[in-house]
Amino acid sequence: MAARIQLCGSFVVELSPGVTTEFPSRQTRVLFAYLVLSRPHPVTRDALVDALWGDTSPASAGAALSVLISKLRTTVGSDLIRGRTEVAIALPDDTRVDVETAFAALHTAESAIATGEWQRAWFSALTAQFNARRTLLPEVELAWVDSWRRRLADVRVRALEAYASACLQLGGPELPGAERASRELLEVAPMRETGHLMLMRSLAAAGNTAEALAVYERLRRHLREELGVNPSRDLQDAYQALLI
Known part of the structure; x- marks a missing residue:
């Protein structure tokens, strides 16, 4: 069975059949969703800061982003979140979004x-x-x-x-x-x-x-x-x- 991602309504991510991935925070959900909708293109860190905080980004946004990316890697697997200066998500081709x-x-x-x-x-x-x-x-x-x-x-x-x-x-x-x-x-x-x-x-x-x-x-x-x-x-x- 293909991985399933539901971003509309209830936020549901099943990377393995029947197993729901639990995200640690709203910000990690937003980061994940942005990477999913941006794929297959990698996203710069500046674009990710803008996507997460908009015009209200904190002075320490760079460090906060690094923490969020690390948490996301832990949540969904480091093999899915690739890159450092530019970040992309690598989902299986048959993933349903x-x-x-x-x-x-x-x-x-x-x-x-x-x-x-x-x-x-x-x-x-x-x-x-x-x-x-x-x-x-x-x-x-x-x-x-x-x-x-x-x-x-x-x-x-x-x-x-x-x-x-x-x-x-x-x-x-x-x-x-x-x-x-x-x-x-x-x-x-x-x-x-x-x-x-x-x-x-x-x-x-x-x-x-x-x-x-x-x-x-x-x-x-x-x-x-x-x-x-x-x-x-x-x-x-x-x-x-x-x-x-």
Whole structure:
């Protein structure tokens, strides 16, 4: 079984199957996460100081970093943490990292949609959602963590779009999934017009045409009042098709 690293939600590291690695401190967890997300590139000590402390690095940051690197080597094994002036983590090639899984699954889902492989898109989009909806390192407030969180938020939005699209194409028992994903998409990205379009289509496919029309009308009023614009041509076309 491959090593498993979960950086979103609960912090879990299993370098051996079924054996959870216990880290001695929050700072060693942050250092480990930064090295994992930076791999395979080595990271300079200055970059590590910035990653750990940001603008509040102590005067003794260099010495403190050395202590943390030593503790990390003790925790995960000296064979995994390599380098002195530049530090890198050497994980087995088959290691599963939830952040990387989210990005890879989204790519697979969007590629499958482009080729009409709806079942493959459905599964991959669900995987991307599952990994991207949890907060990365929830106990940490640092600029590089915020940057990764924004990237994962985008993954979540696009995965919801892909999942709703796949559910609509598969139809039948998957139609409620399309509606749920569309509504969740509107919660996290209320101005994203694709969410409104997906919700209209899923409601109409389930026979709820009046509710689908109401979705469009609410969006039309909101866009007019807030931005002074009309819904996109795709939304207008979908609305007109429902009126026929």
